[in-house]
Amino acid sequence: MLIKTATFVKSSVNLSQCPSPQLPEYAFIGRSNVGKSSLINMLCNHSKLAKVSSTPGKTREINHFLINNNWYLVDLPGYGYARVSRSARQKWGDFIEEYLKGRENLQYLFVLIDSRLEPQPIDIEFVNHLGVLSIPFVIVFTKIDKQNTAQTQQNKELFEKALYKTWEELPSMFLTSAEKKTGKDDLLKFIGGSNQEYRIQKKTDLK
Numbered sequence: 098m099l100i101k102t103a104t105f106v107k108s109s110v111n112l113s114q115c116p117s118p119q120l121p122e123y124a125f126i127g128r129s130n131v132g133k134s135s136l137i138n139m140l141c142n143h144s145k146l147a148k149v150s151s152t153p154g155k156t157r158e159i160n161h162f163l164i165n166n167n168w169y170l171v172d173l174p175g176y177g178y179a180r181v182s183r184s185a186r187q188k189w190g191d192f193i194e195e196y197l198k199g200r201e202n203l204q205y206l207f208v209l210i211d212s213r214l215e216p217q218p219i220d221i222e223f224v225n226h227l228g229v230l231s232i233p234f235v236i237v238f239t240k241i242d243k244q245n246t247a248q249t250q251q252n253k254e255l256f257e258k259a260l261y262k263t264w265e266e267l268p269s270m271f272l273t274s275a276e277k278k279t280g281k282d283d284l285l286k287f288i289g290g291s292n293q294e295y296r297i298q299k300k301t302d303l304k
């Protein structure tokens with residue numbers, strides 16, 4: 098699939114503000130600074146679509162981008178940002194939980210994991226929580242340009258091992274670099290396939 102057009106639609110601070118759920122949607126989530134906004138820009142070939150910053154906590158709202166007039170990419174705020182207060186963290190949790198539970202057109206959540214790190218408890222807990230909520234998700238390892246392939250592979254394997262403690266089957270996994278544009282075709286192919294399934298399902302529902 099090719100992205101021909103990508104436009105910012107709106108920023109929302111709760112579910113009711115989000116655009117009407119008529120199109121398939123894919124949201125990017127993960128720890129602050131993991132590279133969510135950068136990956137969205139990389140997929141869209143647009144360096145300034147989503148706001149990127151080296152300071153964690155840049156994205157604060159639910160940002161919808163309309164792609165090819167046909168589906169949405171969503172940039173979410175990061176979790177685990179140490180410098181925010183407990184009450185702010187609680188608010189983040191409630192607001193994201195409301196989105197995850199209530200967003201009926203969410204096809205997959207893309208959970209971004211920093212490929213340089215060994216499995217982090219906060220990421221494993223988050224993924225396990227998605228199981229409780231029955232949210233379909235995939236894992237996207239980011240910033241693979243920052244170290245050699247063997248180190249990336251090792252961290253991926255450790256992450257898989259950690260997931261096998263609670264999961265019988267593992268989700269799809271992607272290795273990416275926004276810097277080098279690695280993983281772009283694989284991610285877009287995955288989304289293209291899911292969009293097709295969405296349309297087939299819609300047609301069946303109408304019958």
Ligand code: GTP
Nearest residue numbers: 129130131132133134135150154155156175275276
């Ligand atoms: P929040 O909105 O704060 O939660 O962060 P985010 O997850 O959206 O991260 P963002 O895309 O803003 O990127 C954080 C920092 O990592 C920026 O300085 C980016 O330039 C850098 N970065 C993101 N992706 C990559 C990558 O693939 N490779 C390298 N080398 N740097 C990256």
Ligand code: MG
Nearest residue numbers: 133134155156
């Ligand atoms: Mg961001």
